[in-house]
Amino acid sequence: MVKEYIVTVDGKPAGRVVGRERLGEIAPLVAEESEVFVVYDANAAEVAAEVIEAVPGVRGSIAIETSEEDKSMDTVLLIERSLLEAGASRKALVLAVGGGITTDLAGFAASIYKRGVRYANVPTTLLAQVDAAVGGKTGVNFEDYKNMLGVIVQPVFTFVCADALRTLPRRDLLSGAAELLKTFIIENEDDHYGRAVRWLAEGGAAAELQELALAAAGVKAAIVSRDPFEAGERRKLNLGHTFAHAIEHEALRRGDDITHGEAVAMGIVLAARLSDALGVSAGLEARLAADFAAAGLPTRAPYPVETLAGAMDKDKKAEGSLVHFVLAERIGSVLIRDLTVAQALKALTL
Numbered sequence: 132m133v134k135e136y137i138v139t140v141d142g143k144p145a146g147r148v149v150g151r152e153r154l155g156e157i158a159p160l161v162a163e164e165s166e167v168f169v170v171y172d173a174n175a176a177e178v179a180a181e182v183i184e185a186v187p188g189v190r191g192s193i194a195i196e197t198s199e200e201d202k203s204m205d206t207v208l209l210i211e212r213s214l215l216e217a218g219a220s221r222k223a224l225v226l227a228v229g230g231g232i233t234t235d236l237a238g239f240a241a242s243i244y245k246r247g248v249r250y251a252n253v254p255t256t257l258l259a260q261v262d263a264a265v266g267g268k269t270g271v272n273f274e275d276y277k278n279m280l281g282v283i284v285q286p287v288f289t290f291v292c293a294d295a296l297r298t299l300p301r302r303d304l305l306s307g308a309a310e311l312l313k314t315f316i317i318e319n320e321d322d323h324y325g326r327a328v329r330w331l332a333e334g335g336a337a338a339e340l341q342e343l344a345l346a347a348a349g350v351k352a353a354i355v356s357r358d359p360f361e362a363g364e365r366r367k368l369n370l371g372h373t374f375a376h377a378i379e380h381e382a383l384r385r386g387d388d389i390t391h392g393e394a395v396a397m398g399i400v401l402a403a404r405l406s407d408a409l410g411v412s413a414g415l416e417a418r419l420a421a422d423f424a425a426a427g428l429p430t431r432a433p434y435p436v437e438t439l440a441g442a443m444d445k446d447k448k449a450e451g452s453l454v455h456f457v458l459a460e461r462i463g464s465v466l467i468r469d470l471t472v473a474q475a476l477k478a479l480t481l
């Protein structure tokens with residue numbers, strides 16, 4: 132079983148994604164560190180306590196709140212202040228223990244402290260294990276825009292451990308499941324997609340989920356290594372996200388409670404519908420909708436596509452009037468097609 136992937140930037144190793152079954156196995160990864168500062172999600176305090184116990188060089192820790200409102204410069208400054216007060220030098224390693232909000236915040240805080248210290252991630256949500264904590268995108272929300280301020284800096288390592296998910300609520304697990312399935316729709320070695328659907332539908336051992344999460348993190352690591360700054364191939368990882376962002380935007384406007392993963396699941400099904408409509412695939416929407424439903428994920432956006440199209444026009448990933456739509460030919464193969472929102476809408480409503 133593969134236990135490690137390397138992220139490279141310009142062909143040079145820049146970070147590792149490591150899979151281990153127990154939290155205590157983090158110790159060898161930080162054995163050489165003399166100044167570890169832990170930034171952890173208050174909701175993942177139990178996991179953080181175990182990590183802190185296993186890491187001998189911990190010199191300080193700070194618990195943070197992790198709503199999207201807390202994903203702000205204010206929280207970054209809280210982290211900076213705690214690093215300063217604890218006497219962190221340029222040798223410091225900031226260790227983020229939490230979901231994507233925590234890893235995005237801690238990575239960004241580390242990247243500007245004393246002009247940049249290293250950071251590493253112990254993701255405690257499935258979403259962060261397969262997506263947010265891998266690839267080096269960090270940042271905060273600003274002026275109503277998500278992830279508006281930030282930098283791309285690779286973490287020294289991302290520690291993928293099934294144990295870190297043991298207190299995660301089911302709904303948050305499922306939110307990450309959407310990204311897990313998305314990754315395997317992009318690349319489906321060893322039928323990881325089918326195995327993930329079965330695990331989600333029927334349940335299974337934590338170790339198997341960890342193997343799948345690590346494999347998905349590995350797919351992301353490989354794509355990021357080939358395209359660290361999203362000039363081309365990395366856009367594939369946005370499968371379903373153009374629609375998902377529009378769904379989230381509309382949900383926010385109406386005060387509806389839809390998680391990112393739920394929006395991604397609905398968004399992938401819409402992307403499959405668009406793929407079918409454009410003749411890129413055949414019967415993909417029905418197949419994915421059936422699999423997602425079995426996995427416990429929602430499949431139908433509760434808003435009309437016309438409404439979503441309006442929000443999509445404002446998507447920050449759009450260049451000019453063209454949007455990079457990620458379409459799927461089949462499970463394991465996706466492609467990017469530049470279309471205007473009007474062209475996509477026409478295909479979806481024919």
Ligand SMILES: NC(=O)c1ccc[n+]([C@@H]2O[C@H](COP(=O)([O-])OP(=O)(O)OC[C@H]3O[C@@H](n4cnc5c(N)ncnc54)[C@H](O)[C@@H]3O)[C@@H](O)[C@H]2O)c1
Nearest residue numbers: 174175230231232233255256258259262263268298299303
């Ligand atoms: N950097 C990237 O490339 C990237 C990619 C995708 C998403 N993101 C960002 O990630 C964020 C979403 O990540 P997320 O879904 O992990 O959200 P999150 O960090 O908000 O975690 C989800 C919820 O689970 C709780 N939680 C976390 N770990 C727990 C544990 N072990 N036990 C109990 N509760 C726990 C959190 O407190 C929170 O309430 C968004 O802000 C998004 O922008 C970043």
